[in-house]
Amino acid sequence: MKANGLFDSYTHSCEMKSDSTGYRCEDHLDKIVVVYYADNEKTRINSVTVGAPPEDTERAAAIAAVAALSLNAKYLSLPAESPTAVKIFRSLQVEIQKKMERVFVSGGSDIDMTKETMFMYLLNNNKDMALVRVTPFKDQ
Numbered sequence: 001m002k003a004n005g006l007f008d009s010y011t012h013s014c015e016m017k018s019d020s021t022g023y024r025c026e027d028h029l030d031k032i033v034v035v036y037y038a039d040n041e042k043t044r045i046n047s048v049t050v051g052a053p054p055e056d057t058e059r060a061a062a063i064a065a066v067a068a069l070s071l072n073a074k075y076l077s078l079p080a081e082s083p084t085a086v087k088i089f090r091s092l093q094v095e096i097q098k099k100m101e102r103v104f105v106s107g108g109s110d111i112d113m114t115k116e117t118m119f120m121y122l123l124n125n126n127k128d129m130a131l132v133r134v135t136p137f138k139d140q
Contacts, residue, residue, distance in 0.1 A: 007032075014041070022046075032060045033129070046136070051129040054104050060132070061097035064119070065089055067134045068096075071116040100130035 007029040014025040023041050027034040033051040038044060048067040052060030069075045069089060078085040099110050099121045109122040120133040 031056050032063065034063060047133055049131055049133040051124060051131040052100065053129055054101070057097045057100040057130060058093075060130075061093045061100060064096050064132045064134050065093040068092060068114070068117045068119070071136045072114075096132055100132055103130045
């Protein structure tokens with residue numbers, strides 16, 4: 001996950017949840033936190049949560065957009081650098097960023113859905129980080 005030059009600090013950890021209901025990994029990319037879950041070490045990830053303080057919502061939104069678009073077969077069929085793919089990515093990133101920033105202002109939460117994905121936006125318990133949870137629909 002670490003991309004050279006994009007993040008100054010990076011840590012990664014994975015563990016079976018204490019109640020044995022799944023496998024949880026956590027990456028810290030500077031001030032951005034990415035948490036993802038799967039049933040075990042070898043199965044497909046079943047949700048990704050990205051959290052960031054107000055000054056890092058743009059980069060966090062980009063990570064969440066990548067997670068969401070990785071579930072979209074039509075998007076994946078486009079060449080990565082095509083103008084259409086870039087436009088779709090940027091549009092989704094901007095929308096996610098707006099909603100993350102809105103939860104800082106409102107203190108509330110929000111939900112969005114696409115054909116493939118559900119997005120849930122909220123604040124963490126300390127109210128210093130906006131979270132977006134990207135969850136694929138089960139039939140994917």
